[in-house]
Amino acid sequence: MSLISRSRSQQSDRLPELLIPALLGALVLIYFAIPFVAFLARTGAANTITELSTPKAQVAIRNSLLTAPISTLIATVFGVPLAYVLARTSFVGKRFIEALVILPLIIPPVVGGAMILTAIGRFTPIGSAAAAIGISLTNSLIGVVLAQTFVAAPFVIITARAGFGAVDERLEHASRSLGYGPLSTFWNVSLPLARGAIIAGIILTFARAIGEFGATMMVAYNPRTMPTRIWVDFIAGGIDAIVPLALALLGITLVVLTAVQWFGRVPTVIDQ
Amino acid sequence: MILELDRLTHRYGDELVIEDVSFGLNKGELVALLGPSGCGKTTIVQTIAGHVQPTAGQVLLRDRDVTREPPENRHVGVVFQQSTLYPHMTVSKNVAYGLKARGIEPNQLDERVSQYLELVDLSEQRTAYPSELSGGQQRRVELARALAPEPDVLLLDEPLSALDRQLRTQLREEIARIQNKTGVTTLFVTHDQEEAMALADRLIVINDGHVSGSGTPRTLYESPPTPFVASFLGRSNVFPAVIASQRPLTLRVGHQELVLPNRETTASVGARVMCHVRPPDLALSSTGPTGGNDFAHSLTGEVVSVADVGCRYDVRIKSISGDAFVVEASNSPPEPGEMVTVELPRDQITIFKSKNQDYDSTIDVPETEL
Structure with missing residues (x-):
C-alpha cells in the first residue's frame, strides 16, 4: 500500500518538471487535431457512400488496394534481408549504402518520380526493352508499384535494421553453437526477436505506399490510384469533392494498421 | 585429447589479441x-566455438x-556471461532447441x-x-540447454560474473556437481582466481594474449612459473634484488643481504632479479629504531598502515630499501610508524630473472581477499 502511494506521489512530483515539454507537445497535438476535425466536419454520410460507389472511385480504390500491398511485400522481402546485413556487418562503403537507403526519404517524392522516369521511362533502354516484350513500366499498375516501392521501402529497412540491431548477437552465436546454420538461425532467432520492429516498419511502409502521390503522379498518372484520383477530383471540384475518397483512404490505412498490430501483437508503432 | 589448441594467434586489425x-x-x-x-x-573461447x-x-x-568449420559443425556447448536464452521460447523449448538441430x-x-531440467533442478519451470x-x-x-545435446566440450565464458557473490558461490558448486555428474569436458573461463582455483582440476593462466x-x-x-602467475594467483609481495654471490645464494636487497642456503638460480652474480613472496609466509617481529638486522633472512622497515580485515590484519610496511610489503598478522598488530623486522621464509621466496634493468619495482599487491 505504502509502495503504491509512494509511486503515485513520485509521479505527481515529476509533473512540474514535465510541464514545459508537455505544453510544447500539446501545441503540436492541437495542430495535428484541428485540420483533422475541420476536415471531418465537412463530411455528409450519404454523400460519401454515393461518391464512393461511382465507377471512377471504385477503380481508384481497387488500384490502390492492389498496388500498395504488392509494394509493401516487395519492400519487405528485399528490405528485411538488407536491414539484417546492415545491422550485422561493417564494411568499407557501408555509410554510402546507408545514405542510399535514406535517399528516397529525403528527396521530394515528385523528384524521385522524375528520377525513376529517367531510369525506366519509355524512351530509356530499360523502358523500351520492357515495352518490346509488352510490359509497360510507366502509366501502368507496374509503374504505380515501382513508384510506391521507391518512396516507401526505406521505412521498413530502417525500422527492421534498428530491430535487428537490438537483438544481441550472442543469441545468434548460441543458436549456431546449438547446431543451426546461419539461415535457420535467422529464421528461428533473429526474425522472431525483431518481429515487433519489422511489423512496425511494414505498417509505416504500407501507409506511405497507399498514400503515395508525388512519385506516382510522375511515373503513372494513369491508371488512377486513390491519391491521384483525389488530386484530379480536387482540381475539378474542390475540397468537398475529395472528402469521400480521402475518408476511404484514411479508413483503409486505419484498418490495416489495427489488423497488423492485432495479429502482430505490437503495442504501438511508436513504442518500437 | 578432446580439445587441442595449437599455436593459436589472432589479431583484430593491427592489434594482436592472442x-x-x-x-x-x-x-x-x-x-x-x-x-x-x-x-x-x-577471443580464445570464440575461436574454439567457431565464432x-x-x-x-x-x-x-x-x-x-x-x-x-562453422560453429554448427563443432558440437561445442557455450554459456556466456550474459543470458542468451530465447525470450520467445519457454524453458523446455529453449532446452529442446539444440536437441532438434x-x-x-x-x-x-x-x-x-526432462532429464536435463531435472539435472539443473528446474523441472517445475519447464513452461x-x-x-x-x-x-x-x-x-x-x-x-541445461548447452548440455542437453551432449557436446564434446562445454565452454563457460565468465558464467557467474554477472551474479552477486552468494549466488556465485552457490552456482559454482552447482557447476562442479553437474560437471562431475555428466563428465563433460569443460573449459571454465574466468577472471576470478578464487573461482578458478575452487572449481578447476587444472588452471591455464592467460596474460596479455599468452599462456x-x-x-x-x-x-x-x-611455485609460480612466471612473475605474472605469482602476482595474479593470490597476493604476492614483490621486491627487486641483485645476486650477490652463489653457494650459498645471497641476494642483496638495498643495503641488506639475504642468504638462502640450498637454493639455486640460473641468474649470474650481479644480475638483477625480482623476488616474490606470499604475505602469509612473512612474519613480523618488533625491533628498535636502530638495529634488528641480525637475521640473514629479514628486512627492516616501517609500518605504513594497518588494515583490520576481520579475520586478520594486513600490515603494510615500507622497508628501508624502499620496497613495500604486506604482512598478515593474526593478532596485536604493530602501530603505524613503528619500526619492525620482516622475516622472510628462506624456502618460499620465488626468484625471477628481470627481463630488463628498469624492471618496474612498484609493488602490485592485489586487493584484499577474505
Missing part, C-alpha cells in the same frame, strides 16, 4: 582459463581440425529435456518464459 596459445583438454577434465579482463580469454576465425593456428576437436527423435526429445526466472535459474537453464602458466592450482600457487 599469440601462440597452445593447450589441450583431456576427456572429462574441468580446466579453468584464468586471466585479467582484456587478456584474450574471450572467430583465428589468424593462425589450429583448433582440434577429437583430433579433427575444425579451424575452418541434432536430429533427436521427437519421442525422445521430451524425455531428454515458464526466461523473463519469469531469477538470474540463477536462467543460468541453470542455459547450462603465462598452467598446472594444478596448488603447483601454480606454490
Whole structure:
C-alpha cells in the first residue's frame, strides 16, 4: 500500500518538471487535431457512400488496394534481408549504402518520380526493352508499384535494421553453437526477436505506399490510384469533392494498421 | 585429447589479441582459463566455438581440425556471461532447441529435456518464459540447454560474473556437481582466481594474449612459473634484488643481504632479479629504531598502515630499501610508524630473472581477499 502511494506521489512530483515539454507537445497535438476535425466536419454520410460507389472511385480504390500491398511485400522481402546485413556487418562503403537507403526519404517524392522516369521511362533502354516484350513500366499498375516501392521501402529497412540491431548477437552465436546454420538461425532467432520492429516498419511502409502521390503522379498518372484520383477530383471540384475518397483512404490505412498490430501483437508503432 | 589448441594467434586489425596459445583438454577434465579482463580469454573461447576465425593456428576437436568449420559443425556447448536464452521460447523449448538441430527423435526429445531440467533442478519451470526466472535459474537453464545435446566440450565464458557473490558461490558448486555428474569436458573461463582455483582440476593462466602458466592450482600457487602467475594467483609481495654471490645464494636487497642456503638460480652474480613472496609466509617481529638486522633472512622497515580485515590484519610496511610489503598478522598488530623486522621464509621466496634493468619495482599487491 505504502509502495503504491509512494509511486503515485513520485509521479505527481515529476509533473512540474514535465510541464514545459508537455505544453510544447500539446501545441503540436492541437495542430495535428484541428485540420483533422475541420476536415471531418465537412463530411455528409450519404454523400460519401454515393461518391464512393461511382465507377471512377471504385477503380481508384481497387488500384490502390492492389498496388500498395504488392509494394509493401516487395519492400519487405528485399528490405528485411538488407536491414539484417546492415545491422550485422561493417564494411568499407557501408555509410554510402546507408545514405542510399535514406535517399528516397529525403528527396521530394515528385523528384524521385522524375528520377525513376529517367531510369525506366519509355524512351530509356530499360523502358523500351520492357515495352518490346509488352510490359509497360510507366502509366501502368507496374509503374504505380515501382513508384510506391521507391518512396516507401526505406521505412521498413530502417525500422527492421534498428530491430535487428537490438537483438544481441550472442543469441545468434548460441543458436549456431546449438547446431543451426546461419539461415535457420535467422529464421528461428533473429526474425522472431525483431518481429515487433519489422511489423512496425511494414505498417509505416504500407501507409506511405497507399498514400503515395508525388512519385506516382510522375511515373503513372494513369491508371488512377486513390491519391491521384483525389488530386484530379480536387482540381475539378474542390475540397468537398475529395472528402469521400480521402475518408476511404484514411479508413483503409486505419484498418490495416489495427489488423497488423492485432495479429502482430505490437503495442504501438511508436513504442518500437 | 578432446580439445587441442595449437599455436593459436589472432589479431583484430593491427592489434594482436592472442599469440601462440597452445593447450589441450583431456576427456572429462574441468580446466579453468584464468586471466585479467582484456587478456584474450574471450577471443580464445570464440575461436574454439567457431565464432572467430583465428589468424593462425589450429583448433582440434577429437583430433579433427575444425579451424575452418562453422560453429554448427563443432558440437561445442557455450554459456556466456550474459543470458542468451530465447525470450520467445519457454524453458523446455529453449532446452529442446539444440536437441532438434541434432536430429533427436521427437519421442525422445521430451524425455531428454526432462532429464536435463531435472539435472539443473528446474523441472517445475519447464513452461515458464526466461523473463519469469531469477538470474540463477536462467543460468541453470542455459547450462541445461548447452548440455542437453551432449557436446564434446562445454565452454563457460565468465558464467557467474554477472551474479552477486552468494549466488556465485552457490552456482559454482552447482557447476562442479553437474560437471562431475555428466563428465563433460569443460573449459571454465574466468577472471576470478578464487573461482578458478575452487572449481578447476587444472588452471591455464592467460596474460596479455599468452599462456603465462598452467598446472594444478596448488603447483601454480606454490611455485609460480612466471612473475605474472605469482602476482595474479593470490597476493604476492614483490621486491627487486641483485645476486650477490652463489653457494650459498645471497641476494642483496638495498643495503641488506639475504642468504638462502640450498637454493639455486640460473641468474649470474650481479644480475638483477625480482623476488616474490606470499604475505602469509612473512612474519613480523618488533625491533628498535636502530638495529634488528641480525637475521640473514629479514628486512627492516616501517609500518605504513594497518588494515583490520576481520579475520586478520594486513600490515603494510615500507622497508628501508624502499620496497613495500604486506604482512598478515593474526593478532596485536604493530602501530603505524613503528619500526619492525620482516622475516622472510628462506624456502618460499620465488626468484625471477628481470627481463630488463628498469624492471618496474612498484609493488602490485592485489586487493584484499577474505
